[in-house]
Amino acid sequence: MKQFDYVRPATVAEAVAAAAQPGATYLAAGTNLLDLMKGNISRPDRLVDVTHLDGLDQIERLADGSLRIGALVSNADLAHDAEFAKTYPAVAEALLSGASAQLRNAATVGGNLLQRTRCAYFYDTASRCNKREAGSGCDARGGENRTHAVLGWSESCIATHPSDFCVPLLALDAIVEIEGRNGRREIALDELHRLPGHTPERETVLEPGDLILAVRLPPAARGFAAHARYLKVRERMSYAFAIVSAAAALRIEDGKVAEARLALGGVAAKPWRARAAEDVLRGVAPTADAFQEAAWRALADAKPSGDNSYKIELARRIVVRALTLAAAGTPARIPALPASPFASTSGAIHA
Amino acid sequence: MPELNLTSAPAHLRHGSSIGQPLTRRDGVLKVKGQATYAADNHPPGLLFAVIAVSNIAHGRVTSLDVAAAKRHPGVVEVMTPDHKPPLAIDPEIKTNPFVFRMEVLQSNEVRYANQPIAVVIAETLEAATEGAVLLAPRYETLPALVGLDAGKSYVPPVVGVGNPTENHLGDVTAGLASADKQIDAIYETPAQYHNAMEPHAIVAHWNGDRLEIDMPTQGLMLSLARVAELFGIAHDKIHIRSPFLGGGFGSKGLMAGPPVLGIMAAKLVGKPVKLVLRREQMYGPVGHRAPTRQRLRIGADAEGRLTALDHHARTVSSTFDDFYEPAADASHTLYAAPAIRTSHDAVRVNTGTPLFMRAPGEATGSIALESAIDEMAWACGMDPLAFRLKNYAEVEPITGKPFSSKALRACYDQGAARFGWAKRSLQPRQMRDDAGLLVGWGMGTATFPALMFQAEARAVLRRDGSGAMEIGAHDMGQGAWTALAQIAADELGLDIERVEFKAGSSDLPDAGIAGGSAHTATAGAAIHSAGAAVIAKLADLATNDERSPLFGAGNAGVIARDGRLTRRDDESRSESYGEILARAGVAEVEARGTGAPNPAAMEQYAMHAHGAVFAEVKVDPELGQIRVTRMVGAFAAGRIVNPHLVRSQLFGGMIWGLSFALHEEAITDRRSGRIMNANLGEYHIPVNADVPPLDVITVEEHDPHVNALGIKGVGEIGITGSAGAVANAVWHATGVRVRRFPIRIEDLLTQR
Ligand SMILES: Cc1cc2nc3c(=O)[nH]c(=O)nc-3n(C[C@H](O)[C@H](O)[C@H](O)COP(=O)(O)OP(=O)(O)OC[C@H]3O[C@@H](n4cnc5c(N)ncnc54)[C@H](O)[C@@H]3O)c2cc1C
């Protein structure tokens, strides 16, 4: 491995100062970063280990009804927090559908948000990749790209963001708290990740030194607990990234959808909010036809970036299913196979 | 390495015969405690770490390496390159025997495939060597890469597999197809797969004066030793290879490959012990793989569903510099009684590491295509797939006309089908649903694998203290040789297993041949059998020729060895312990050697195969296309079962490989660069626990007096065959969609709603 400095700051301020240096990067659990370093995809000069910072591993319920999740809370601890899972079931289901139990025990909230793409050409240093090396080209175009993006991609990059966790968070309007060189700020999760455009190497709006402190779910996010699901189609039952996933959350009043939330995973360089689909569902009965219409809206702008046109049709079907499952009601317990099409216990889901 | 003490594990005391007992692995406790020393666990004093730099391109030349930069890195000791390396005694390109494969050991700057070793960095730490390899920053002259099954002009190789004819004929296939009432003509594709043993290839090499000490996982101790001897020009008795445990091999550790040779060269270059372990992605190149295939099956059947012809052609690939051809079409030789059979192969050369044997080579690839095609044919005839197979049951081996040495396949079909509940299957596809609305499908496949024998030798000892020893350079790849072979040894010596010192896994023991071809237990077992018989005969001689012995005059055939005593066959009251016999004779021990080998006369007369029937249930989401296998039943007849517990595990493993073949495994090769894009266990998918359903294995009783002295047929590979096709056929039955390219993918099933 390349030699690097390792620093363990005592305070957030020290961390930000240490990480603002060129060549520095934050280290959380390292489940993504260390793999990237071993493969020479990332070659940082300095690791700023944030895992010993105080106060970032709390799950706090705020007076206004928001929930604040510290950046160092592990994926497993969050998913297994009974109160959390009851209030935000789709988020817990998404977390539990990701990676493996061992990885979830280690992986942090902040690290999950900022995990890098799984594009094979990004990982393969012999390949050209605009994200890894700006301006070098993109070998995924015309290559093995059946799992690449169908929304929001550009000629420069067709990679997807792999996180499951981010998908329901986005649907629930999560907010990201950031500490940077100029103090504290917060942004909507939807603004955190950038679409590739001509600069796929810039994946987020974060500046050097920016530290994610927490993710906040606003009070309204609580309103969907009764009708919220995450659905993830993948190539084996577990321990695989989504080909396409969807988080669907509904607030149903008097037999009508008062409010709908829908986000997709595995389709774009960022978790993808489908607002047009949400709009058509507002005020209508939760019927199969309405969900079909929503699915068409959600994928209206989709186009294949390679051998992946099937993902568009698959995404539509996943949207319909996720909405159907959400409308049927959140199960009392998170299924043993979280987010899996094989999770369902009640009949009549499948045509 | 500390002496292995397998008896420190809790005693598995069993009385009577050891063979047939379901003993748990005798090395299990060592493994659980982390005390089983695998090759890379060895750290001789002064050890240095070697890391291979591999080629990024699949074809071309290395034009420069920044050796100076690597050497400047703190901790780096040496950099071995084509310009700076110890000489070899012979050119490794020379094939001195059919089991010698060409390897890349820095003999030139030519690049023949991606991930080919191009340099070795040796350093005081693994980290320094790893970074040194990066700093080499190789530059290349890149040539276009040959990739895929249509890469170039095809040719007919001289042989396929290990010396099998490329083509075989029986009867007139053209006429058979022409006369058929129903025909199918289908093309199936299987991808490149990599062995991916849990334990990466590793070596600790140590030159001690003119002696060479090697710790290395190998499935063939003596083959490896002979190759090392000729490459380095040293006598066999100067080399010691220890391989007590392998973390899996599956064929990739059978023959000496380039990386361990580089480890030995590196140790020679620096004059210190060197450890070289492959990284996972480096296992996708120099250590073999299962070649991709494209197989065309043309089958005809008459109005009653009787086969009229079976034509199986397989296209495969080999490397640009060596020859190994996946004998996929040969799978059609033994199973179904067609009056006309033709099997044939052709190949193209691609920029890949040379393909190699991978668990059920040819049989696995051929089986998924053949079993799919038979399923398609049954459907075309409107017949139940089991009824169709029974209608075409081969009473003699179709391609040779020889009788089978034994064949309990009918019982496998019966017992497997009964356990599975096959009779309730709908004939039409897409008819069955579960309560949640998931599509349910049932499929089956026939399993078969040849019962092979290689050559082996064993040495048996009986000692005055009443104990015995059995020495054989056998290999435990995790399959349980430490246990199963010790069970055979115990019976052959007439001792309780705890009284037998069983030695294996080291090149200073008698040659046990190769652990491959599902033949290791049979071959090593036969050697143990004859060594045991020979030493007992010697002991009996001592007793029966001595008038002071109660056995005097009984003659060799007149005594039985049991529980550490020789007993007169015709008079149970007259017996004597081994210790008493040896003490009176004034010898500390008697020893004898014995061999195991194929019996050419029996092979001439009989076709020898293990058989089985596998039944699978899958569920498929009708809209989303995700597949889950929910049940598998496999019934196998494989001769004598030495240890039912271990045999079941082997068959489980095989069935899981079959499921994996149908639904998961695929090396994704970039069609332009020839690089493998998923060379890691995160993205090269194999089943995880949640993918593996409850597996039900039935071992069907079978007595085979012809295969070998013990009647053992071997179970290491057969589990994959049949299983892959059963899963694929179940997917068709669930969905009505016939997927002919494996693994089956979600997008293949999105077409229908
Ligand atoms: C084999 C495998 C399978 C996986 N499967 C899935 C899956 O199915 N679904 C899924 O969603 N994920 C999956 N993952 C990804 C996993 O979720 C991430 O690796 C993990 O969440 C990263 O968290 P971490 O704490 O280890 O981050 P690290 O690896 O430590 O960091 C990741 C990145 O985030 C930055 N970072 C970390 N914390 C902060 C912070 N507080 N502020 C600013 N920057 C920060 C780091 O600098 C780094 O760039 C898988 C990973 C592996 C290895």
Ligand code: SF4
């Ligand atoms: S798709 Fe993006 S990440 Fe992948 S190779 Fe192209 S630029 Fe790199």
